[in-house]
Amino acid sequence: MDVTRLDFSQIHPLLLNGSVSCSRIVRDYLKNVNEGFPLNAFISILAEDAQIRAQKIDAKIRQKRAGKLAGLVVAVKDNILVKGIKTTCSSKMLADFVAPYNATVIDCLLKEDAILIGKTNMDEFAMGSSNENSFFGAVKNPIDHTKVPGGSSGGSAAAVASRQAMAALGSDTGGSIRQPAAFCGLVGLKPTYGSVSRYGLIAYASSFDQIGPIARSVEDCAKIFSVIAGHDSRDSTSSTHRYPAQFFSDIAPVSSLKIGVPKQFFSNDIEPDVKRNIESSVEKLRQKGAQIISVSLPHADYSVPAYYIIATAEASSNLARFDGVGYGFRSDEAKDIGNFYAKNRSQGFGEEVKRRILLGTFVLSRGYYERYYRKAQTIRSLIRRDFSAAFQKCDFLITPTSPTTAFPIAARSYDPLAMYLSDVFTVAANLTGLPALSIPCGQDRDGLPVGLQLMAPRFAEPFLFSVAKAVEKFCPSGEIENG
Amino acid sequence: MAEREKKYRVTIGLEAHAQLNTKSKLFCSCPTKFGAPPNTQTCPVCLGLPGALPVLNKKAVESAIKLGLAMKCRIAKESIFARKNYFYPDLPKGYQITQFDRPICESGFLEIKSNGKKKKISIGRIHLEEDAGKSIHNEPFVPSEATLIDLNRCGIPLLEIVTEPELRSPDEAVDFVQRLQQMLRFLQISNANLEQGSLRCDANISVNTANARELSAKTEIKNLNSLKALARALVHEIERQKKLIFSGKVLNSATVLWDDKNQTTRTMRSKETAHDYRYFSEPDLLPLKISADLIKKIESQMPELPSAKIARFLQEYQLTEADAEILTLTPPRADLFEWITKQIGDASLASKWMIQEFLRYENNLFSQKKRTWEIDIAELLTLVKNQKLSWRAAKEIFSEMVVAKKSPHEIMKQKQLFQLSDEAKLEEIIRRIIDENQEALAQYRAGKKPLFHYFVGQIMQKTGGRADPKMANKILRAILDSM
Numbered sequence: 001m002d003v004t005r006l007d008f009s010q011i012h013p014l015l016l017n018g019s020v021s022c023s024r025i026v027r028d029y030l031k032n033v034n035e036g037f038p039l040n041a042f043i044s045i046l047a048e049d050a051q052i053r054a055q056k057i058d059a060k061i062r063q064k065r066a067g068k069l070a071g072l073v074v075a076v077k078d079n080i081l082v083k084g085i086k087t088t089c090s091s092k093m094l095a096d097f098v099a100p101y102n103a104t105v106i107d108c109l110l111k112e113d114a115i116l117i118g119k120t121n122m123d124e125f126a127m128g129s130s131n132e133n134s135f136f137g138a139v140k141n142p143i144d145h146t147k148v149p150g151g152s153s154g155g156s157a158a159a160v161a162s163r164q165a166m167a168a169l170g171s172d173t174g175g176s177i178r179q180p181a182a183f184c185g186l187v188g189l190k191p192t193y194g195s196v197s198r199y200g201l202i203a204y205a206s207s208f209d210q211i212g213p214i215a216r217s218v219e220d221c222a223k224i225f226s227v228i229a230g231h232d233s234r235d236s237t238s239s240t241h242r243y244p245a246q247f248f249s250d251i252a253p254v255s256s257l258k259i260g261v262p263k264q265f266f267s268n269d270i271e272p273d274v275k276r277n278i279e280s281s282v283e284k285l286r287q288k289g290a291q292i293i294s295v296s297l298p299h300a301d302y303s304v305p306a307y308y309i310i311a312t313a314e315a316s317s318n319l320a321r322f323d324g325v326g327y328g329f330r331s332d333e334a335k336d337i338g339n340f341y342a343k344n345r346s347q348g349f350g351e352e353v354k355r356r357i358l359l360g361t362f363v364l365s366r367g368y369y370e371r372y373y374r375k376a377q378t379i380r381s382l383i384r385r386d387f388s389a390a391f392q393k394c395d396f397l398i399t400p401t402s403p404t405t406a407f408p409i410a411a412r413s414y415d416p417l418a419m420y421l422s423d424v425f426t427v428a429a430n431l432t433g434l435p436a437l438s439i440p441c442g443q444d445r446d447g448l449p450v451g452l453q454l455m456a457p458r459f460a461e462p463f464l465f466s467v468a469k470a471v472e473k474f475c476p477s478g479e480i481e482n483g
Numbered sequence: 484m485a486e487r488e489k490k491y492r493v494t495i496g497l498e499a500h501a502q503l504n505t506k507s508k509l510f511c512s513c514p515t516k517f518g519a520p521p522n523t524q525t526c527p528v529c530l531g532l533p534g535a536l537p538v539l540n541k542k543a544v545e546s547a548i549k550l551g552l553a554m555k556c557r558i559a560k561e562s563i564f565a566r567k568n569y570f571y572p573d574l575p576k577g578y579q580i581t582q583f584d585r586p587i588c589e590s591g592f593l594e595i596k597s598n599g600k601k602k603k604i605s606i607g608r609i610h611l612e613e614d615a616g617k618s619i620h621n622e623p624f625v626p627s628e629a630t631l632i633d634l635n636r637c638g639i640p641l642l643e644i645v646t647e648p649e650l651r652s653p654d655e656a657v658d659f660v661q662r663l664q665q666m667l668r669f670l671q672i673s674n675a676n677l678e679q680g681s682l683r684c685d686a687n688i689s690v691n692t693a694n695a696r697e698l699s700a701k702t703e704i705k706n707l708n709s710l711k712a713l714a715r716a717l718v719h720e721i722e723r724q725k726k727l728i729f730s731g732k733v734l735n736s737a738t739v740l741w742d743d744k745n746q747t748t749r750t751m752r753s754k755e756t757a758h759d760y761r762y763f764s765e766p767d768l769l770p771l772k773i774s775a776d777l778i779k780k781i782e783s784q785m786p787e788l789p790s791a792k793i794a795r796f797l798q799e800y801q802l803t804e805a806d807a808e809i810l811t812l813t814p815p816r817a818d819l820f821e822w823i824t825k826q827i828g829d830a831s832l833a834s835k836w837m838i839q840e841f842l843r844y845e846n847n848l849f850s851q852k853k854r855t856w857e858i859d860i861a862e863l864l865t866l867v868k869n870q871k872l873s874w875r876a877a878k879e880i881f882s883e884m885v886v887a888k889k890s891p892h893e894i895m896k897q898k899q900l901f902q903l904s905d906e907a908k909l910e911e912i913i914r915r916i917i918d919e920n921q922e923a924l925a926q927y928r929a930g931k932k933p934l935f936h937y938f939v940g941q942i943m944q945k946t947g948g949r950a951d952p953k954m955a956n957k958i959l960r961a962i963l964d965s966m
Contacts, residue, residue, distance in 0.1 A: 081534045094533070101527055103534060200534040206766035235536050236768050314766055317566050320577020321531045325632070341570050364568075364761035373763060 004028050004163040008072050009219045011166075015061060015071045022054035022061070022071050022115065025166075029073045029117055033164045039140045041149075041158040043078045044086050044119040057113050067112035069227055072220075074109060075165035077156050078119040079126055080211065081200040082106050089202050090134035091124045093322045093329045093348035103200020104235070105169060105211050105228045112227050117165050121155030124350045125319065126173055126204040128152045129422040131180070132413050133352040140409070141183060143448060147406040150180030156214050157184040167215035167224055171201055173208045174307055175401075175426025178438035181214050182401035182451020185440045187221045187468065188214045190426075192458045193433030194239035196225075197232030203318040205311035206237075208430040218439065218468040225461060241459045252395075252466050255289030260394030264300040265425055270403045273444035278400050281441045281452055284474050285398075293394045297386040300428060302379045307427040308420060309363050309376035316360030322348065355416065384432045391457045396467060399425045401438040401451030429455055437464045441475045491728070493721055494689045494701075495656050496648035499663055500641045501673040502614070502681040503546045509613045509640035510537030510580065517679070521633035529638035531575030536767050539564075543640040544587070544771065546672040547611050548781050550642060551588030553666055553788055554606050561772050562587045562610075564765040569758050573616035573632050581612035581643075583762045587771070593666065594790065595658045597651070604659055605647040614639040642673070648687065653717035657710050660684060665789050669814050677709050688717060690724035699728075700736040704748060707741055716741040720748060792817055800830035809838055815849055819857065826861035829868055836864055840878055844885045859884055863891040875948050909950060910958050916941045917962060927963065935963070 003011060003025050014020045030047050050073070060066040076082060079089045081099035083106075088094045102110075109116070123133040131139040131154025139154040141147040142162035149158040153170030157180035160168050170177040172190035181188025189212045196211045203209055213224035232238045261282060266275070286292050324330035324344030331343035346354070363372035390397060402422055412419045429436035434455055441452035452471060456464050508515055511528035527535035551558050565583035588609035595602055616634040625631055644663065650656045664682060667675040675682040689701035702720055707713045720739075727734050739748040787795070789811055796807040796817075811817045816837070824833040841848075841860070848856055863880060866872040872880070880894045887894070916938065917924055927934040942955050 087533070089533075097533070099534075100532065101534075198534075199536050202533040203767075234538060236538050237536075237766075313763060317568050317578050317761070317763070320568060320570065321533070321575060323570060323572075323577060325572050326530065326575055327532075337572070361761065364763055366759045366761075369761075369763075 002028070004032055004166075007217045007220050008069075008166050008215070008223065009217060011071060016066075018061075022057045023051065025071055025073060026050045026054040026115060026117070029164060029166070032162065033118065036142075036159070036162045036164045038145070039142055039149075039158050039162055039164075040137050041120055041139055041155045041162065041164060042075070042118040043088055043090065043121050043136055043155070046085065046116055046118050050115050050117050053115050057115065060113065067114075069109060069223065070113035072109075072114040072224070073117050073166040074114045074224070075118050075120045075156055075159040075168040076106070076116055077122050077126075077153050077168070077170050079122060079171055079202040079204075080105060080169055081202070082116060082119065085119060087119065087202070088135070089125050090122045090136055091322075091349065091353070092135045093345075094202075094327075095135060095329065097327055099200075101200065103211075104197035104232045106200065108228045108230070109169075109224075114224075114227075118159070120153070120159050120168060123152035123154070123176075123352070125202070125315070125353050126152040126171055126176055126209075127315070127352050127356055129175070129179060129419050130407070130409075130412065131155065131158075132409065133350055135350060138409055141406045141448075143185065144406065144446070146408055147448065148183065148409050148411075150183035150402075150406060152176040152180075153188075153214065154180045154183075157181055157186055157188070160184070160186055160214055160216060167213055167220050169211055169224075169228075170214050171204075171209055171211050172426075172430065173204045173210075173311060174430050175423045177212045177214055178401050178426050178429075178436060178451065178453060179422065181438045182440070182449065182453075183406035185449030186214050186216060187218050187437065187439050187472075188212065189221050189225055189437045189461065189464070190429055190435065191225060191229065191461060192239070192241075192435040193430075194237050195229045195241060195243075195435075195459065195461070197228075197230075197235045197238050199232055199234040199238075203314075205314040206318060207314060208307075208311055210430075218465055218472050221437075222461075222465040229461075239459075243459070244462060252463060253289075254285060254467075254470050257285070257290040257396075257467065258293055258394040259285060259290050260293050260295040260390050260397040262295050262297045262300065262390065262397055262399060264297050265399040270400055271405065271444065274400050274403060274405065274450050277442035277444075277450040278398065278452055281471060281475060282398055285470070288470070295390040295393055295397065297383070297390060297428070299379060299382045299386050303383060303428045303431060304420060304424055306376040306379040306383070307423070307431055308359070309372050310380065310431075312356040312360035313364045313373055314360070316357045316364065319349075319353070319357055324348065352416070380431050383428060387428070387432050387434060387455075396454055396456040396460070396464065399453045399455070401425060401453040405444045405446070405448035405450060425453055434458060435461045435464055437461075437468055439468045439471050439475070441471060490693055491721075491725055492691050492693050492695070493651055494648045494691065495650035495652075495717065496687040497644075497646045497650065497656060497659060498685045498687070499644045499660065500683040501550075501644065501663075501667050501675055502683075503543050503640040503642060503673055504671070504681075505540055505542045505546065505640055507540055507542075508638035509540050509543050509611065510638055513638065515639050517681075519635055521631070521635060524635040525637065529575075530634060531577070531637075537580060537765075539768060539771065540640060543611055544773070545777075545781055546640075546670070547587045547609060547642055548773065548778060549670045549672055549785065550644070550666065551591065551609055552778070552782060552785060553670055554588070554591035554593055554609070556588035556591030556606060556609060558773060558778055559585060559587055559589065560775075561585070561770050563770045564611075564768045565762045566765050567760045567762055569760060571615065571618075572630060573618045573634070573637075575616065575634060575637060579613060579615060580765055580768070582610035586610035587773070593646075593659065593662055595655060595662055597655050597658070602655070604649050604655075607645045607647050609642055609644050612641050612643055613637070614641050648689070653714045653721070656686060656717055657714050660710060660713060662789070665812060669786055669789055671786070671814070677707075680708065683708070684713060686713065686717060688720050688724070690721055690728065692728060700734045702734070702736070702748075703738045704741050705738060705751065706743075709743070712741055712743045715743070715746060716748065719746065723748075786814070800824065800834065802830070802834055806834050806838060809842075810834060816845065822857065823861055823864065827864045827868055829864075832864060832868055836860070836867075840881055844881075847885060856884065856888075859891050866891065870951055873948055873950075873952070906954065906958070909954060910962070912945060912950075913938075913942060913955070913958050913962060916945060917966075924963075924966070928966065935959070938963070 087099040128151040130148040131151040141149040156168035156170040161184035177188040215221040329348035334340035438451040566578040568578040591606040592603040619631040664675040667673040738751040
């Protein structure tokens with residue numbers, strides 16, 4: 001039995017009845033990690049820690065005191081702090097930074113006996129849609145090594161898809177969980193803003209960032225989410241909403257659903273294979289009795305520009321702390337204080353990060369604030385209003401996750417604008433704070449997975465999971481050979 | 484007013500930063516003790532470590548509301564925090580969290596005295612912000628090329644109080660700061676100590692010809708760490724600007740530092756090259772909502788404010804306005820006066836004692852940990868009231884009390900300072916004195932009446948000042964008249 005082929009939900013009963021041990025699972029995953037080296041999915045591998053922890057958890061299982069996630073082998077994006085472990089954000093700036101404390105989500109996972117197997121590669125400071133902007137090199141898509149895994153949580157998605165981890169945590173600022181999940185054939189959730197604590201997540205854009213799970217099944221995704229969601233007094237934007245204890249007690253029967261299809265999201269340049277798969281999924285839902293409603297999101301076209309203005313503005317400020325004074329990269333060439341900042345930052349940050357810092361500094365500067373930042377905020381509220389209106393008519397929305405499937409490595413790296421447009425369907429959820437989930441719904445002619453995005457009102461994650469389960473049933477994701 | 488003075492109009496605005504005496508910092512739970520070893524009062528939040536998030540201190544908000552209510556400000560139902568972005572080595576996040584276009588309090592006033600008349604100075608705004616750290620250089624223990632950084636002060640809560648430019652002279656500015664200090668201390672929200680930096684003050688000053696329609700350029704003076712420095716710096720700057728106007732030169736707006744040692748200003752930077760702070764609302768904090776209930780609660784707990792206390796003292800204790808002002812300058816002083824009055828049942832004696840004798844020892848006494856001297860003073864004044872001690876003797880005992888920390892009774896016994904009010908004994912002493920001064924007696928009887936005082940002097944000398952003056956006078960006159 002290759003235990004790494006089983007989902008957490010499948011393996012958990014086996015663990016509890018003693019047919020398999022955590023140690024065995026960890027050993028098998030570590031073997032995949034060693035073999036998966038060419039994908040470049042990991043920055044740090046916690047082999048020893050994971051093995052020691054597995055033994056302890058095996059003991060706890062025998063004593064019947066194991067937590068809810070006992071045996072879950074999880075990879076963590078390298079912008080989430082794990083105490084005593086390097087947390088690099090895939091940047092030269094933080095290449096040697098060892099986290100002095102745990103992110104809240106890490107505490108949540110450890111409390112329920114999950115096992116951390118490593119920190120995953122990513123686009124530097126979570127800025128990118130292809131995982132090519134990493135100080136530690138690009139990550140390869142496990143399904144086709146000439147393709148990108150998607151970004152910025154590409155390392156997390158590649159690790160899960162290639163069975164180097166059972167599941168992973170990513171962070172999603174403009175689609176960074178959903179798009180790589182779609183490119184790698186996985187389930188990825190961008191939770192409602194405020195439902196998962198951001199404490200210990202190295203911020204890219206505070207009002208958009210949200211940590212979420214990437215897994216091979218909807219149920220695994222939901223289990224992880226139920227553990228990491230909840231109020232955290234250390235994060236002021238953390239919500240006090242309480243999710244029902246049992247996420248699947250009320251699976252909505254498909255026949256009762258009203259599905260909104262936003263027409264704006266289908267008029268863009270979508271690859272025919274993507275469009276075909278989405279439409280076929282919608283049709284399958286319709287056949288099962290769901291009602292399909294065309295809805296309009298009139299300001300959707302402005303999502304990408306509004307997102308890039310606000311997100312880069314926040315990023316320019318959030319990244320100001322990386323100045324080489326207290327920690328991080330420090331150039332030895334500086335001559336005076338101004339030069340000190342300039343050298344540390346120009347040598348410590350990569351090109352894409354610098355591009356976004358400059359863009360953000362520009363849109364906030366005097367004289368341009370009104371023309372760009374203020375307008376983008378106005379658009380943000382108009383888009384929020386569009387979505388509220390849409391949810392008056394339907395229960396949830398269906399869109400493609402990305403207009404394309406995984407594209408070739410280096411295809412867009414010299415065209416930032418084309419790269420930014422990869423996020424056209426995903427950024428709206430971050431602008432509005434709404435939960436959104438990407439689930440595989442078929443393949444293109446080259447066998448690359450197509451992702452379907454479901455969006456719902458705030459805190460409707462349980463509902464998203466139950467709909468996704470229905471999609472999962474008629475669209476089983478293809479098996480991937482270990483990369 | 485001199486003819487030369489009439490030709491100019493002075494306009495001064497103040498920006499004061501009061502350090503709040505909360506137990507913990509503005510956005511984390513680190514302690515705020517003064518003088519702790521460098522970098523010992525820090526955590527991920529105030530160090531600006533990656534992933535750390537601010538959580539607002541409720542006590543600091545209540546302090547801001549208290550001051551706002553005391554200054555009759557409008558308290559914002561919803562105010563927001565903003566980021567003020569700039570690079571400086573002692574600013575770990577690269578931005579300071581402050582309030583910008585929606586501060587917590589707006590449009591109030593503080594009453595000052597100008598040439599004996601009351602005058603209202605408008606308060607533009609009061610807002611909350613965090614302090615930055617401290618850079619240490621030019622100290623003997625710091626290598627000449629190095630700068631050391633102490634981040635203990637990072638995140639200490641400050642209230643910034645901004646006046647409208649309505650102050651017309653250095654005297655008014657000094658009176659304003661004193662009254663602000665008094666208010667902060669009455670509300671018990673800040674120690675408001677200029678020398679220790681718990682109250683910091685910047686002054687904006689502009690001198691114009693009396694008939695000018697618009698304000699000319701202004702100078703912002705920083706580094707004013709005492710009331711004397713404030714007064715001197717303003718006088719210096721007024722003279723400098725007058726000279727410029729007189730010689731027809733143009734004043735440029737500038738920020739200057741006051742050098743109290745050399746009694747001069749030195750230019751910091753010109754306004755033209757000032758930072759563009761790129762303010763925008765802090766995405767890590769939700770808008771601060773202040774409920775009517777909270778305001779009501781704080782209102783009900785407001786201590787008696789200086790003006791109300793003065794009014795009550797005038798009415799209740801029949802004091803002069805000048806005395807009432809002195810006695811209400813600080814809450815401990817006012818409390819002590821009231822306590823003593825209650826103990827001895829004589830407000831006029833208590834007030835006379837406080838103003839003439841107590842104030843010179845006030846700082847010494849109030850700083851003592853054990854406050855037994857309060858009871859001693861009451862005891863001492865009771866003796867004075869019951870004519871057991873002369874004022875002069877009481878004064879002597881009091882000065883001894885402060886130094887030796889003994890009770891008045893001990894000192895009195897030791898020094899034989901009981902007032903002589905035994906009529907028979909006094910008469911005996913007086914008769915002896917007259918016997919010994921036959922020549923003076925003869926002259927007195929011959930009509931040289933002022934010699935009466937010579938006898939009084941002799942009595943006081945013989946009794947070591949202990950003779951009850953009224954009784955001694957009465958007996959002396961009776962004896963002399965009978966001769």
